[in-house]
Structures are given as structure tokens and as C-alpha cells.
Amino acid sequence: MTAGASVAPMSPAVDLSARAHRGGEPDEESREWLSALRGTGARRDEAVAGLHELLLRAARFEVARRRATLRHLRGDDFDDIAMQSADDALIAVLAKLDSYRGESRFTTWAYKFALLEAAVKLRRRAWQAREVPLEPEGWDAFAGHGSSPHADAEGGELLRAVRRGIAERLTPHQREVLVAVTLNDVPIDVLAERLNTNRGALYKTLHDARQKLRAHLDSEGLSVSREETG
Amino acid sequence: MNERDDRRLLRAMLGPDGPELTCEECFEQLDRYVELELAGADADVTVPGMRAHLQGCPACHDDHESLRDFVASGDDPTPA
Numbered sequence: 001m002t003a004g005a006s007v008a009p010m011s012p013a014v015d016l017s018a019r020a021h022r023g024g025e026p027d028e029e030s031r032e033w034l035s036a037l038r039g040t041g042a043r044r045d046e047a048v049a050g051l052h053e054l055l056l057r058a059a060r061f062e063v064a065r066r067r068a069t070l071r072h073l074r075g076d077d078f079d080d081i082a083m084q085s086a087d088d089a090l091i092a093v094l095a096k097l098d099s100y101r102g103e104s105r106f107t108t109w110a111y112k113f114a115l116l117e118a119a120v121k122l123r124r125r126a127w128q129a130r131e132v133p134l135e136p137e138g139w140d141a142f143a144g145h146g147s148s149p150h151a152d153a154e155g156g157e158l159l160r161a162v163r164r165g166i167a168e169r170l171t172p173h174q175r176e177v178l179v180a181v182t183l184n185d186v187p188i189d190v191l192a193e194r195l196n197t198n199r200g201a202l203y204k205t206l207h208d209a210r211q212k213l214r215a216h217l218d219s220e221g222l223s224v225s226r227e228e229t230g
Numbered sequence: 231m232n233e234r235d236d237r238r239l240l241r242a243m244l245g246p247d248g249p250e251l252t253c254e255e256c257f258e259q260l261d262r263y264v265e266l267e268l269a270g271a272d273a274d275v276t277v278p279g280m281r282a283h284l285q286g287c288p289a290c291h292d293d294h295e296s297l298r299d300f301v302a303s304g305d306d307p308t309p310a
């Protein structure tokens with residue numbers, strides 16, 4: 001690297017084979033990043049600025065990926081989201097430096113914070129001012145309702161059993177989360193924000209609900225093959 | 231809706247079969263997993279439970295694709 005110095009020339013798709021087989025020791029460049037970011041004075045300032053530049057590049061990449069889904073936003077809005085994401089990621093990276101274990105390049109480890117920040121912000125903007133549907137609005141379109149041409153197919157039978165399981169086996173909270181995320185396609189991060197919780201807690205609820213549904217299908221003598229769910 | 235939509239809904243509602251990581255564990259391992267994948271190593275052997283989680287969690291699935299594609303794209307300017 002040159003931690004904090006101007007960004008190195010763009011390289012093509014990276015060759016990570018050496019890194020992947022080296023195990024958990026940080027490579028030289030990663031050690032330099034850590035040393036500079038843990039240091040003081042101008043060297044640290046330079047490293048922080050260089051890291052921010054990399055994080056901004058990652059955030060802009062994510063913004064570009066999702067831009068088409070946010071047609072109501074202007075170019076300035078996207079720039080602001082990318083910059084805010086890089087700022088927030090920089091704070092997170094600096095706060096979590098001690099949790100970097102050297103199992104990837106330092107920059108790969110850092111990028112995930114910027115990509116996450118940008119993705120969450122963009123999902124929330126996409127759903128801003130939209131109602132989050134928690135009721136099973138989309139059921140009727142699926143075979144499990146019993147009215148589609150596929151209603152007699154095995155998949156239809158499974159869906160009807162799943163529907164019964166949702167009504168009979170799940171708690172109201174499990175039902176809301178499962179329906180919102182899987183039937184109504186509400187992003188987990190958006191739902192977490194509306195319910196004042198976080199992604200991990202909501203996914204745990206979703207996981208528990210799924211386990212109950214699988215147990216319910218077992219109790220009804222219905223098997224779920226990998227082909228159907230894998 | 232057709233049979234494929236039914237299958238997609240079933241897959242989403244029932245989730246992956248077998249043990250999987252949590253979202254926190256997934257984020258912790260994501261950089262390592264992606265580098266293993268891009269190096270052609272068997273990432274799923276090294277990080278068991280990741281593949282199942284990525285199948286079950288749409289948000290972590292997106293995060294995985296973003297990191298993998300960014301590192302592979304050449305937009306990442308740092309040399310390997």
C-alpha cells in the first residue's frame with residue numbers, strides 16, 4: 001500500500017490466491033494500514049484520508065448498483081448518500097480496528113462496512129414514506145390459495161399447509177416478520193427500522209418462524225425436498 | 231403466478247435446510263469468504279453455514295454480492 005497516500009492505480013480483478021492460502025496473518029500492506037491508523041500525527045491523518053477515499057469508492061459502487069431502483073432521487077442525493085456512507089463506515093472501521101483478524105486483506109475487510117452503510121441507506125430511501133405491509137396481501141396470487149391452475153400440484157399443497165402453519169403455529173410477531181419479508185418483499189433493514197430493532201434480531205425471528213413451519217409440515221406428513229427449497 | 235413463483239415463495243418462507251450462520255457471524259466472515267471465493271478456494275468448507283445463510287437472508291445475500299463484485303471489478307484500487 002501506501003497507507004493514506006494517494007490511491008494506487010486501478011488494478012484489474014485481483015489475484016487473491018496467495019492471500020487465501022496464507023491463513024490468518026495479515027499481509028504486509030494490511031499491517032501497514034493498521035500501523036498507520038493506530039499511529040499519530042500526519043501519518044495517521046494521511047492514512048485516515050486515504051481510507052476514506054477507498055470507502056467512498058466502495059460506497060459509490062453500491063450507489064451505482066442500486067441507482068435504477070431509486071428513480072425519484074437526483075444526482076446530488078446519490079452523492080450525499082455515498083459520502084454519508086463513507087463517513088459512517090470510516091467511523092465504524094476505526095472503532096473496530098481491533099476486531100480485524102487478518103483473515104482477508106485489510107481493505108476487503110474495510111469495504112464491507114462502506115457497502116453495508118450504502119445498501120442500508122439506499123433501501124431505506126427506497127421505502128421512505130411507503131407503508132410497510134405486514135399483512136399477507138400477496139397470498140391470493142399464489143397457488144396455496146387454492147384458486148390457481150397449479151392448486152393441485154404438490155407445491156400448491158405445500159403452500160396451503162404453510163399458510164395454515166402461519167395462521168396456527170406462529171406468534172403474531174413471527175407472522176408479521178415472515179409475511180413482510182418473504183411475501184411482501186420488505187427489506188429486513190427497512191422492517192428493522194420501523195420496528196425499532198436490528199437485522200440480526202429480525203432474522204432470528206424469521207429463522208424461528210421457518211423452523212416452526214418446517215415442523216408443522218412434518219407434523220402434517222409433508223416432506224420438503226431440497227429441490228423445492230434449495 | 232406460476233409454479234416457479236410458488237417454488238420461490240416456498241423457498242423464501244421455509245428458508246434453507248440445515249445449520250446457518252447468524253447475520254452478525256455472516257458479516258464477520260464476509261470478507262474472508264469473498265476472498266476465498268475469488269481465489270477459487272472452497273469457501274463453503276472453510277466457512278460452514280455461510281452458504282445457507284446467504285440463501286436465507288436477502289440482505290446478507292445482497293451484501294455478499296456487492297463485496298464480491300466490488301473486489302472482483304477492479305474498482306478496488308488496492309493491489310492484492
